[in-house]
Amino acid sequence: EIVLTQSPGTLSLSPGERATLSCRASQSVSSSYLAWYQQKPGQAPRLLIYGASSRATGIPDRFSGSGSGTDFTLTINRLEPEDFAVYYCQQYVSSPLTFGGGTKVEIK
Amino acid sequence: EVQLLESGGGLVQPGGSLRLSCAASGFTFSNYAMSWVRQAPGKGLEWISSVTGSGGATFYPDSVKGRFTISRDNSKNTLYLQMNSLRAEDTAVYYCAKRPAVGTAFFEYWGQGALVTVSS
Numbered sequence: 001e002i003v004l005t006q007s008p009g010t011l012s013l014s015p016g017e018r019a020t021l022s023c024r025a026s027q028s029v030s031s032s033y034l035a036w037y038q039q040k041p042g043q044a045p046r047l048l049i050y051g052a053s054s055r056a057t058g059i060p061d062r063f064s065g066s067g068s069g070t071d072f073t074l075t076i077n078r079l080e081p082e083d084f085a086v087y088y089c090q091q092y093v094s095s096p097l098t099f100g101g102g103t104k105v106e107i108k
Numbered sequence: 109e110v111q112l113l114e115s116g117g118g119l120v121q122p123g124g125s126l127r128l129s130c131a132a133s134g135f136t137f138s139n140y141a142m143s144w145v146r147q148a149p150g151k152g153l154e155w156i157s158s159v160t161g162s163g164g165a166t167f168y169p170d171s172v173k174g175r176f177t178i179s180r181d182n183s184k185n186t187l188y189l190q191m192n193s194l195r196a197e198d199t200a201v202y203y204c205a206k207r208p209a210v211g212t213a214f215f216e217y218w219g220q221g222a223l224v225t226v227s228s
Contacts, residue, residue, distance in 0.1 A: 088153055090215075092212065095169075101152050102152050
């Protein structure tokens with residue numbers, strides 16, 4: 001089973017700042033089969049990024065993903081008020097499909 | 109517009125059973141693999157099952173294998189999750205999720221979730 005470790009656990013930032021979220025895998029995630037999701041309180045997760053760097057439909061370009069192998073990053077440029085939420089990474093290269101523990105981006 | 113609407117959640121005693129349903133619309137249901145993902149209160153996300161578009165193949169993690177059964181009725185555009193031998197640790201919001209295409213296993217669309225509480 002591939003374990004995904006997200007860091008930091010909580011990120012305290014102000015609107016307009018840049019957020020950099022990390023997702024580290026216990027084994028190589030080949031073909032960059034890694035996705036990122038955003039979840040707000042009381043809501044279902046929303047797909048942001050797939051294939052490590054491809055934005056899902058309707059996702060603003062201030063969200064970007066990068067990385068390969070075991071180290072992946074989600075960057076949110078110029079945080080908007082609606083971006084404060086919890087973010088999860090997920091690998092889909094092997095079963096069981098697994099998620100990271102999440103990073104909460106909160107308002108400083 | 110893709111819509112996924114779960115139903116069937118509720119309170120069940122330990123050792124009991126429950127069946128969740130997910131009504132799908134806005135896409136050709138039989139063409140897409142579907143999955144269930146759960147989230148315990150205040151916790152992260154856990155994948156718990158997937159089924160191919162035809163329903164011919166199913167997949168589970170060890171945590172629910174043998175207790176949970178995923179199925180689908182393509183004539184009704186509905187996904188199901190039969191949960192047996194429920195435990196307190198199965199308490200969670202259960203989401204159905206649509207996968208985008210054959211060979212990919214991320215979750216493109218999610219339902220609003222159904223709360224399952226296992227307690228005496």
